[in-house]
Amino acid sequence: MKKETPICDSCLNENCFIKKHLHLEKMRTYIEKKNSFICKKSQQFIIEGAPTQGLYFVYRGKVKTVKTGIYGREQIVRLTTNGDVVGFRGFATSKRCLIGASALEDTVLCNFSNEDMLDILKNVPEFTFDLMLFYAEELNKSENNIRKIAQMNVRERVIDTLLYIHRKFGQSKGVIEVDLSRRDIADFAGTTEEQVIRVISSLKKELLLKTVGKKIGLLNVEKMRSEIIEHK
Incomplete structure (x- = not known):
């Protein structure tokens, strides 16, 4: 995967969790540690069952997130684009990725390691609170989707x-x-x-x-x- 270094201060993704909290002085240290790269179309960057590698944020592009079902068939569980977070399922609760993810087009991703993300959650309460609300919203969406599929x-x-x-x-x-x-x-x-x-x-x-x-x-x-x- 080719390297690219998006600048958070000039990022246009106002919905990105990192961008939203750039005004906090504590976030500056973590911004300097992020890893960014280009993921080519159809390239997989999260492998289901592999060790977790923190969280990914889509700087530019489109991504599909999949979960393997019975008989090995993949089920697309989420589609993401600019500013969205990828890899949050199982983060901090599992040492293995619960989903897989690949690029639908050439995509630029920003990655924060498990260690840095856990430090952010411990030391930046505003970020932690917003992430908690995000998880609650995603849980609500998942429950609604289960109901819709059934009906x-x-x-x-x-x-x-x-x-x-x-x-x-x-x-x-x-x-x-x-x-x-x-x-x-x-x-x-x-x-x-x-x-x-x-x-x-x-x-x-x-x-x-x-x-x-x-x-x-x-x-x-x-x-x-x-x-x-x-x-x-």
């Missing part, structure tokens, strides 16, 4: 996934700005690739979305939202 039919799960991806990455020139295969969408929605293809085909006929090659563009977000509103 939604296949079409609703695919629509919910497409809306999430659209919300997360936005659209440019009429298509969502991320390269995700139909298999990726299926893994996130908890269904099969064949079912995703059928639902996408149906939504195209209804003029709710379009496809440009492998990319997808949503044409009527509000109508798609209305289909799953009862599950929100």
Whole structure:
């Protein structure tokens, strides 16, 4: 992985935990210790079951986080982009990574080691408090996702996934700005690739979305939202 050194003071990611706490004098020491690098598209930087290597913060790019299920099938559990944190599942509670993560495009990552992160949690209470709120919010999202998967039919799960991806990455020139295969969408929605293809085909006929090659563009977000509103 190629090295790159993003400057925290000039970082534009106002939602980044590190950026939010730069005004604290105690954070300056830890900023100098961070490790930054470029992760090429499709390259894995967190291996499920490997020793934990602290927390990663996305400076620029897109990342998918996966968990291996039965029969070795990967389930996408989270998609992240600029300013998001990666690798928090199991951090400080497990010596092994509970998830895997890889870049969806060339991505610049900032990494803080286990030791430095634990020092921050012990010595920077403002950061610790905000991270606690973040964990609480993520737990709430996970519980909601479990409920939705149990109650939604296949079409609703695919629509919910497409809306999430659209919300997360936005659209440019009429298509969502991320390269995700139909298999990726299926893994996130908890269904099969064949079912995703059928639902996408149906939504195209209804003029709710379009496809440009492998990319997808949503044409009527509000109508798609209305289909799953009862599950929100």
